[in-house]
Every structure is written in C-alpha cells, then in structure tokens.
Amino acid sequence: MASVRPFSRDQRTTIIYGMLAIVLVIVMLQLWLLTATMNAYLGGDEAVILPAGLVSLALCGLNVGLLRYVRRMERA
Amino acid sequence: MTEHIYLRRRERESMTTAPDRSPEDQQPAWREDFPIDWPQDQYVERRDFMKFLVLTSVALAVGQFWIVGENWLRRRRGLPPVRRVASLSEIPPGASLVFQYPGELDNCVLVRLSERDLVAYSQKCTHLSCAVIPEPEHGVLHCPCHEGYFDLRSGVPTAGPPRRPLPRITLEVRRQDIYATGVEMRTT
Numbered sequence: 001m002a003s004v005r006p007f008s009r010d011q012r013t014t015i016i017y018g019m020l021a022i023v024l025v026i027v028m029l030q031l032w033l034l035t036a037t038m039n040a041y042l043g044g045d046e047a048v049i050l051p052a053g054l055v056s057l058a059l060c061g062l063n064v065g066l067l068r069y070v071r072r073m074e075r076a
Numbered sequence: 077m078t079e080h081i082y083l084r085r086r087e088r089e090s091m092t093t094a095p096d097r098s099p100e101d102q103q104p105a106w107r108e109d110f111p112i113d114w115p116q117d118q119y120v121e122r123r124d125f126m127k128f129l130v131l132t133s134v135a136l137a138v139g140q141f142w143i144v145g146e147n148w149l150r151r152r153r154g155l156p157p158v159r160r161v162a163s164l165s166e167i168p169p170g171a172s173l174v175f176q177y178p179g180e181l182d183n184c185v186l187v188r189l190s191e192r193d194l195v196a197y198s199q200k201c202t203h204l205s206c207a208v209i210p211e212p213e214h215g216v217l218h219c220p221c222h223e224g225y226f227d228l229r230s231g232v233p234t235a236g237p238p239r240r241p242l243p244r245i246t247l248e249v250r251r252q253d254i255y256a257t258g259v260e261m262r263t264t
C-alpha cells in the first residue's frame with residue numbers, strides 16, 4: 001500500500017491561499033444574505049427568512065469543513 | 077563558521093529569505109541574531125485569518141437564526157388589536173395626530189389629507205428609527221435626522237437614506253370614529 005506523502009510548506013501555503021479565497025467569498029455571501037433577510041423581516045416579507053437561514057447554515061458548515069481539512073492537513 | 081539562516085545548506089522546508097530579498101551580506105546584523113522564518117510566518121498568518129473568517133461565518137449564521145427566532149415570536153403575537161384612535165371632528169383636513177399603535181411605545185402619525193382621505197404610518201423612520209414629521213403642505217413626511225423624505229399619500233421614500241416605505245396603519249371609520257385595524261409592513 002502506497003504511503004501518502006504530506007504536503008510541503010509551500011504546497012500548504014498555496015492550499016491556504018485557495019481556501020482563504022473561498023472562505024472570504026462565502027463570508028461576503030453570508031453578510032449579504034443577512035442584510036437582505038433583515039430587510040425582508042423588517043418589511044414583513046416572511047417567506048425568505050427560513051430558507052435564507054438554512055442556506056447560511058449550509059455555508060457556515062462548508063467553512064467549518066474547510067477549516068477541519070486544514071487541521072487534518074497539518075496533522076498529517 | 078556560524079550557521080546562517082540564509083545559507084542553502086539548511087533543510088528545504090526551513091529555508092527562508094529576507095523580506096527585501098537582498099543578499100545575506102547586505103542584511104543587518106540583528107537579523108542574524110533574531111531570525112524570522114518568513115514563509116512559516118506567512119502561512120500561520122493566513123491560517124489564523126482563515127480561522128477568524130470561519131468564526132465570523134458562524135456569527136453570521138447565528139444572526140440569521142436570530143432573525144428566524146424573532147420572526148417566530150412576532151407570528152406568535154398574532155394580529156394587532158382594533159383600537160379607536162380619534163374622532164373625525166378632532167382632526168380637521170390638513171391636520172395630523174400622533175397616536176400609539178399597536179403597542180404603547182409604538183408611535184404612529186395620522187394625517188387627514190382631505191375631507192375623506194386619511195392616512196396613518198408608523199412614525200419610526202425606516203433608516204434609523206428617528207421620528208418622522210408630517211408636512212401636509214408639501215405632501216411629505218420628513219425625517220430631520222438624515223433628511224429623509226417619504227411621500228405622504230403612499231409612505232414610499234422619495235429622498236434621503238431610507239430605502240423601505242413606512243409601515244402603513246390600516247384605518248377604518250365607523251360612524252364618526254377612526255379605528256386602527258392593523259399594520260401593513262412593506263419592502264417596496
């Protein structure tokens with residue numbers, strides 16, 4: 001069975017840069033979602049509130065998953 | 077010979093260069109005494125920034141569910157009550173009246189536009205909740221805090237920072253009395 005070689009530091013830095021870009025985009029998307037939902041809530045538009053909450057939760061889960069991957073990568 | 081951090085004989089993983097990328101002999105002496113592993117520093121900084129962003133992401137998701145909770149509580153409270161505001165004889169055409177609806181702290185403003193036209197809105201500006209002032213002679217509601225203007229007939233913002241219309245209070249005239257019957261919130 002072939003052993004998996006851990007990433008070098010340069011490779012890990014490149015991976016971190018890529019992940020950081022993804023996480024940054026997701027956080028901006030969540031921020032937009034929060035402001036849009038608040039506007040809808042204050043305007044009495046209730047239909048979007050729960051779906052927006054679930055989408056935000058899913059995006060948060062994706063971010064936590066990426067962070068867990070980084071921790072796993074460092075332990076390897 | 078002293079071991080130097082810029083020499084290539086070090087392990088590839090821990091090799092580093094000074095931030096100005098100039099050769100070793102041009103570096104100040106303190107750099108030899110206090111070597112900094114720049115690539116490692118860069119990696120750790122990016123990783124910590126990513127952790128901070130993930131924490132922000134969690135906070136945003138919590139905020140989103142706070143809105144869900146607030147909305148659930150609002151629905152549980154049900155429809156606002158029907159409440160008498162004033163009698164028609166108390167407000168001549170062109171006059172206005174401040175009243176509280178649906179709660180005791182929710183100020184609203186009633187304006188009699190003509191003999192038959194009555195409008196009422198929440199007095200809280202949709203920008204930052206300052207009290208709006210009716211100006212029937214100009215056909216507007218004016219928010220003096222940030223110079224916001226709303227159309228008096230529709231409550232729609234016409235100038236300044238507000239983007240949402242004022243919540244409209246639905247009215248009913250029974251005999252000679254004016255009753256508030258509900259709050260109509262709008263996004264456009």
